Amino acid sequence: MSISASLFSVWDYVVFTLMLLVSASIGVYYGFCGAAHSSSADFLMGGRSLTAVPVALSLTASFMSAITVLGTPVEVYEYGGIFILICFSYALMVVLSSELFLPIFYRLGVTSTYEYLEMRYNKVIRLFGTVLFIIQTVLYTGLVIYAPALALNQGHCSLNKVLGVTSVLEMSRVLFTVTGVHLWGAVMSTGVVCTLYCTLGGLKAVVWTDVFQVGIMLAGLLAVIIQSVLRQGGISSIIRDATKGGRTNLWDFDPNPMRRHTFWTITVGGTFLWTSVYGINQAQVQRYISCKSLFHAKLALFINLVSLWAITICSAFCGLCLYSIYKNCDPWTAEQVSTQDQLMPFLALEILGEYPGLPGLFVAAAYSGTLSTVSSSVNALAAVTIADLMQPYLNLSEGQLSYASKGMSLFYGAVCIGMAGLASLMGGMLQAAISIVGVVGGPLLGLFSLAILFPCANSKGGLSGLLSGLGMSLWVCIGAQIYPPRPENSRPLKLDTHGCNFSMDSSSRNWTIHKNFMTKEETVERSFLADNWYSLSYLYFGPLGTVTVMVVGLIVSIFSGGRQKKLELGLMLSKEDLTCYKAYKILKGKVSRKARRIDLTRQQEKSSGKTNHAFSDVELSIQTHS
Template structure:
């Protein structure tokens, strides 16, 4: 038991439950609204990608909400308190991630007309590569989504008294409900609403916390005196947990693996009515990422100022660092009923948006990559019902995974790292396909497997042999202002009891491998997987016979030479490996693979008004200029590799 006296923290009141319930009701109501509004549009295309008629605004808000989960809301402020404001460097990483996604990956995915990201892998490589990536994605996403549901529910339960399983099942039921009824449009618009709730929740904490702790100037001075702003660390040492380079470089690889080629992101981008809207959605989303990140970091600084003399985790008032933020909220809002409920709504908005996006993405991948290849010529009505059924199935699986996570103890942190380890090899696989035309399917499959082996090797080794304390030791957390329950206990004894980072008396023996390879920063796991995949993929391709350009559609690649406009045609042709590089920018409508309402490929040039008005070409077959939309039309499918 703790030797400190914990201050009394009141649990949820009636108004807190009302505010939280309102979030769930509005989220479910959006699903009902779109179910009624779209009831006459009964195709899987409408259900899964919104008929490809979404605009950039709601898609941008949806993207931000989905990738800023409750783990960000609860975990980032705690990281700032324990390790400093290094997370601000993620502003640089996010900028690189969005730029690469918008200029490199999304144009290829959008123009190729795919619905599932992994459909691209069959067009570019082979069906074997597609299935391998699809299965890995499904397993990884179910595991991660279950953790996203359970981790914040546990943290909030132990601090606020909010019912653990009530919140878990409420999250699963509500997300499954509006995903099944309203499809992607419901997911996007619900995410947009939840993004607003997240920002309001953060601002309420920042404003009240700043007022109670002496204003912005006092908080800034406290953070500086406590070394929370000493983040100018440019050490190139990859073994240090957080430096400028580990976050700017390693963070870019990590988020690009999760963001740039993730089905959840790609699906919403290709749901936009034009490629321009898709790119604009990503850049607007970047602003949202910056806002959420800055709010989270400054919430951590305010929280540090509030607990500077009596850290609740070190004192034993809470059992895990992730509980620090809800504990702080319950402290500052103890006399303001309804506001604790607003923060819980903020945290669960992140959870709902992430889970809903995952369920919709899982349903899309399963339908496009598995169901359609097993059952041919599915009718529109059946395809819609199958898609909805898949949403229900994956909603149940993700909720069950949350229950399983409760019995796995420390698997929460492990699962989050595994999510990053899976993203690296996937990023490497798509990079091989898009940037390196010489890569064949054998190289792609071999590179993917090599990337997974390398990233899991370093990741699992890091769990078994954690990095030395000199690389991860947190900043000082004081308890000298806490009230002692037993005045005979001295501070040294208390710190040795409650500081989890205290060095053991006898350090376990460590090999050279453990002190170097296994001690690499967790942010480099994705980079290890990605680079291993690319290197192995290229080597295997050259050994087994590189791919020839005549087998590749120009729209499926964007070689690295495109970044260097001064290169001669000779070198460009060499980098394109025989693919006609002069047709990449001025592509012909017959090379565009989009789907009509029957999911049959039709032709389209993706410009703002549906086709290229600046050329002399006629509109593609089935395009209604007055309606600015497509009608049902069957066009001979472009040959697929």
């Protein structure tokens, strides 16, 4: 890649700047020109007046971040297209979330999902849930902020090779000169823009900027796909290259839980993972409750499913495009990029560089994903802090709570920017993000499921289960970081460099397996736990925590006497909450009405002596027309 490919044109900066200006303008509009935020509930919940379509797109944008735009294509490029099976998980997640969790949260009208934990268990468990959510969200958001900075800092490795830059200070100077944005300048600007419109506009600003940003994300991915298809000679050519390279490995039914990705790890593990996000996560539940009716809330979830599929399929196909173009010369192995997460920006700059504005559109897509996720997280963090940590303990007026909500948005924006520093030390974005969500989200999902599904569960069982599930998830996750899984479990696919038109220093790559694991020839003997426990697929971290919480929670609840007091109405799932039961009741009613009409007709026939079926249809027809 030449140095010119790393340069943004004026039009690229125009496109990128316009995206930022539109996002900020929406926040300014809802902060000063829209409805006044006279209360914290209006600021945090949008006045509970939103409709299905904008909420649906906001739900998609909240967790379809730059990690999706940059990480999913790399996943497919390195491990194959089997990750597309996550679409099955999305469908199962939508059904579970809309049927089990959404009716209860909407009926109770809570501001924070953790209010339910106090209603169902006690105040201590509510505080535990709130603190865990804050830790999880801050860590995840730090990773999300760091991701698009990689896109703007893509030229690092190639510039180092071309210009012979050696010192860090000199590299920073060159990057600032060439791209106009230093890595940490990008991190800071992401956080500042998000914090601005979150603080000014509240949830309504977050939702409508999400709608705009989903469009930008799709446009950026489609730009890469269309140009890749034109360059490679059609979709069939890309699919053919992917098949030859083993990237169409969609159906692997190996039940081994140590395998990184199989049909079972992706569908089962993915369902638990995404249900913990869409079923109980404050950032998502906050949007359901902001809808003006339960129908709009459920409809939003199902519309969101379609947009989830669209973005996931586009990003996965980008991974196939990535492989088709670089099948003979992997830029990562060839040291043209410094991390695997820079492959997509590298591709975009190379194939879109001749079209002014399109490289800027792709970077704007990655940046849009981050803005939407960070703004949702900041708004959710502010909501749980106000509802769970301030309002119950401080006697504040509505006006004071409104100012406190804006202050919390500002505070958490700054905290998430700081956490981006920790995110820079992590490995691949996609796996790191899913691991963070799974380790904390899994136990919380188990805690809520225990409360909703089992009337006998009590506070002792809930707390014991939560601590056990969290300990189990952390144990296996930390162990997996110390003892990475063997390549026979992760099964990376072959990447070639024989088609590169420059020489590589072979001594600089002394790896004996796929470079993704950064593992040299191992001389230290691995323990039994390393190969049989810590090698558990990262997608099972969440289910492990969920199942542990529910099993331990039930056992402790039963042996501690179960629940002593009668539950308040509305805290448990009932058959009336289920859509299938409502459909059954409607169908039963229609059948009953039809049966009653038939019985009435027969009674009329008997009373008039008209029981000859040979003439009944004719006579009834005559009566009808008369």
